[in-house]
Amino acid sequence: MRDIETILVLTGAGISAESGLATFRGPDGLWEGHRVEEICTPQALARNPALVQNFYDMRRAALARVVPNAAHHALARLDAEWPGELLIVTQNVDDLHERAGARRMLHMHGELKSALCRECGGRVRWEGTLADGPACPLCGGKGGLRPDIVFFGEMPYQMERIEEALAGADLFVSIGTSGAVYPAAGFVQTARYHGAQTLELNLDPSAGSHFFHESRVGPAGLLVPEWVGDMLGDRVTDAG
Numbered sequence: 206m207r208d209i210e211t212i213l214v215l216t217g218a219g220i221s222a223e224s225g226l227a228t229f230r231g232p233d234g235l236w237e238g239h240r241v242e243e244i245c246t247p248q249a250l251a252r253n254p255a256l257v258q259n260f261y262d263m264r265r266a267a268l269a270r271v272v273p274n275a276a277h278h279a280l281a282r283l284d285a286e287w288p289g290e291l292l293i294v295t296q297n298v299d300d301l302h303e304r305a306g307a308r309r310m311l312h313m314h315g316e317l318k319s320a321l322c323r324e325c326g327g328r329v330r331w332e333g334t335l336a337d338g339p340a341c342p343l344c345g346g347k348g349g350l351r352p353d354i355v356f357f358g359e360m361p362y363q364m365e366r367i368e369e370a371l372a373g374a375d376l377f378v379s380i381g382t383s384g385a386v387y388p389a390a391g392f393v394q395t396a397r398y399h400g401a402q403t404l405e406l407n408l409d410p411s412a413g414s415h416f417f418h419e420s421r422v423g424p425a426g427l428l429v430p431e432w433v434g435d436m437l438g439d440r441v442t443d444a445g
């Protein structure tokens with residue numbers, strides 16, 4: 206891991222599992238009792254708005270009952286102490302990375318604590334519920350607010366910035382993601398194509414494990430602090 210200056214970290218639901226948030230594709234294949242496709246599509250929202258809005262209202266409320274775990278804290282430490290470039294791209298819609306203190310990060314699949322107005326296209330910070338059809342604080346439109354979540358078939362946020370970071374990364378690290386959803390599942394191949402070292406930290410080998418130079422298997426709460434310690438420790442040794 207010498208000669209690493211620029212790091213790109215991709216995180217998925219697995220990094221928040223030890224905080225008590227359900228992953229999307231558990232052993233029963235269900236996300237909080239639903240198939241992901243029943244909830245996370247524009248069609249589902251149009252067909253059954255109450256179901257989708259209530260579902261996300263519950264997920265948003267659940268954030269108050271969880272706290273960042275050792276893996277989020279380790280990445281926040283890396284953000285604070287890594288002297289080179291770093292970008293943490295999360296597929297997660299929870300706010301645990303930022304509550305742990307990470308700053309150099311973005312949410313490619315949107316955020317629970319944000320609402321998107323279908324009338325004016327604006328995005329607003331949102332803590333409360335949406336099922337009751339509140340007015341948009343930006344345009345005043347009633348009932349147009351939906352969760353600011355990237356549904357299946359919609360374009361993830363900040364893809365240009367992510368593509369740039371993938372092209373410039375010396376090291377790409379994927380944490381707690383099943384590799385089932387594109388474009389994120391293809392990031393490892395893009396990063397490798399551009400010459401990055403690639404490392405996977407996951408509870409079990411993901412669908413794309415074979416694309417990584419190295420795959421470490423175990424809980425994020427153990428593996429991530431260990432890896433961050435290595436990275437920061439190596440820098441001290443190198444400097445000395």
Ligand code: OAD
Pocket residue numbers: 216217218219220222223228229230231241245296297298314354355356357380381382383384385386406407408409410411423424425426
């Ligand atoms: P998944 O639920 O598909 O995958 C979670 C991964 O984390 C699995 O490979 C688990 O083995 C692993 N995992 C579970 N517990 C872990 C732990 N304690 N430590 C490390 N790894 C652990 O979630 P994602 O890959 O994030 O999109 O799913 C990708 C996208 O699919 C989500 O962002 C979501 C969903 O549709 C949207 O909501 C737009």
